[in-house]
Amino acid sequence: MAAEWAVKIRDAADALAPQLREWREALHRHPELGLETPWTQEYVWNELVKLGCEPKKCGQAGITVLLGKKEGKVFLLRADMDALPLTEVSEESFCSQNPGKMHACGHDMHTAMLLGAAKILKENEDLLEGRVKLMFESGEETGNGASDMIAGGVLEDPKVDAAEMIHVAAGAPFPTGLLLIPQGGTGASxxxxxxxxxxxxxxxxxxxxxxxxxxxxxxxxxxxxxxxxxxxxxxxxxxxxxxxxxxxxxxxxxxxxxxxxxxxxxxxxxxxxxxxxxxxxxxxxxxxxxxxxxxxxxxxxxxPPLIADKDTADSAASYLAEIFGSGAMRIPSDTRGGGSEDFAFISAEVPSVPLFLAAGNANEGYKYPAHHPGVRFDETALPRGTAAHVYIAMRWLEEHK
Ligand SMILES: [Zn+2]
Ligand SMILES: [Zn+2]
Structure with a gap:
């Protein structure tokens, strides 16, 4: 099935590019902080309903969606939705309308990519050899979002077997669309x-x-x-x-x-x-x-530290090579860093793989890194993030029946 699925998912994600941009820009205009994300939650909820999904509230400020018709393993895909207390100076046409708040970490990109994954997974629900759980999390920057959703039962009913997240990166010398995959072991401290x-x-x-x-x-x-x-x-x-x-x-x-x-x-x-x-x-x-x-x-x-599970990371690497070719990804010898990621709470509970997606090459004008008030992200990376989410989940479930 792999080759057939790969083309189908890639094409579906590419065709979704205008919609992904529209979602991302709407979210970008309305940044909210911590667990206080009412506008964002309502927007994401309504878009999920339009896609035919059945969203559920989880914890104080999270949303989950369960997709798939067959019993089997459960693969979780996570996106964070919150912004930072910064005044935006990016000069994007769709810049923040909320003074002192800005999507400067790219979580608007993450949420748009996962909405795209919801659409494609919903349309291909019959093909899923198990279930995919989508996790839309507020409060990543404040470090209390994942634990709030874990307390709210995100990893249970049905129990999650493995998890994946994607974080975009700007201002680095990577070509847009490049995926960085950990080897396994500790990433963020x-x-x-x-x-x-x-x-x-x-x-x-x-x-x-x-x-x-x-x-x-x-x-x-x-x-x-x-x-x-x-x-x-x-x-x-x-x-x-x-x-x-x-x-x-x-x-x-x-x-x-x-x-x-x-x-x-x-x-x-x-x-x-x-x-x-x-x-x-x-x-x-x-x-x-x-x-x-x-x-x-x-x-x-x-x-806690962010742990990449070696088996899950190796699986993700092999699936991404199938769908995008090995030139579209890199497995750095050392992905350890001093930054922190709230997904660490998930990675402490279930085998997980955190991925990075280059979305803004420093040499192409995307010169600022995340958390900078001038940061811009390259939206042409959005379809790749969506396709990566969908394909990794589908293939992992197929191989772990
Ligand atoms: Zn951040
Ligand atoms: Zn972030």
Whole structure:
């Protein structure tokens, strides 16, 4: 079936190009943040209904669709739908109509590609050797969308056996349409944020001896946690600890009661993350005590590392070679990176493959990367993303009956 399907799916996706652009541009005009995506959800819901699908609410702000008439395995395709708190300066004709919000990570592209996949899968539902579950997720950038949908049952009823996602990339030297496939293993790092509050005893700047200065304690804590990387981390381990905020006091001649700093930790495993969290806590508490102060350490926003399952990634690579030819894809030797991806919560539960689709070559005017207020994405990549979703799901189900 493979060769016959490949041509059919590719042609169907190419023919859908104007519709994909229309969906994408409508979504781009109406960016929304986090789990607060009412316009986007209603739009996606209505378009799915027009395609003959039966969308369901999942979690606080997600939508799922189940396609396929035969019992069997379940393959999940995921798109995220949320935007970033940025003011757009891209000068696109369809730029953001919501001040201070922008689809700067390409999630509008992702949602359009998955709507396209919904249309083609619906039209070919009889051919599916199992079921495809579509996952439209809000709250990716805020890191709470996937866990919200997992709590809402996205991976159950019917139980999901494997999952795939595509993220577009702009501003890189890749030809538009190139697909990057991981070899398997850890991709994006695990991450979390920390906040350390040092509490001392405030007072007059002329009388430090009767006060306990939390700023002094916090400065030493800052130096102390820098040593975790310098003196304790293994050479081959990726570890980044960054303090991005440091706040204390309101006047030059007053010792404040408290001082605060916040930062982020990134590691390549959950174990390393737990270890780094423990060491930061131990160092902060012990140093604060040495300076007669007290430190409270808080961790928030944990994301596990993004894991590509080797078998699923190998399968995806072989299917993509069938439909687009091996020249349309690349399997980099190392896809590890310090960025984070909320799909990590899915990849921690089921065998998963995260794919990257080049959508804007730096040499062709798409010079800014994602998260830049001037970023533009090349819409000619949309049919390829749609075809990749459809074909990977169909072939995976065929080979895993
Ligand atoms: Zn992003
Ligand atoms: Zn993104």
């Amino acid at each position: 695990a991450s979390c944020c920390f906040k350390i509050t040092a509490t001392g005893k405030g007072g007059h700047g002329a009388m430090p001896s009767v006060c306990v200065d939390p700023i002094t304690a916090l400065c030493h804590i800052h130096s102390g946690i820098e040593e975790i990387f310098a003196r304790e981390a293994e050479l081959c381990d990726f570890l980044a600890i960054t303090v991005g905020q440091f706040h204390a006091g309101n006047a030059p001649n007053v010792i404040p009661n408290t001082a605060e700093m916040s930062g982020s930790i990134r590691t390549m495993s959950v174990e390393k993350m737990k270890w780094a969290q423990q060491r930061i806590r131990e160092i902060a508490e012990a140093i604060a005590e040495a300076y007669r102060a007290k430190a409270d350490v808080e961790y928030t926003g944990f994301l």
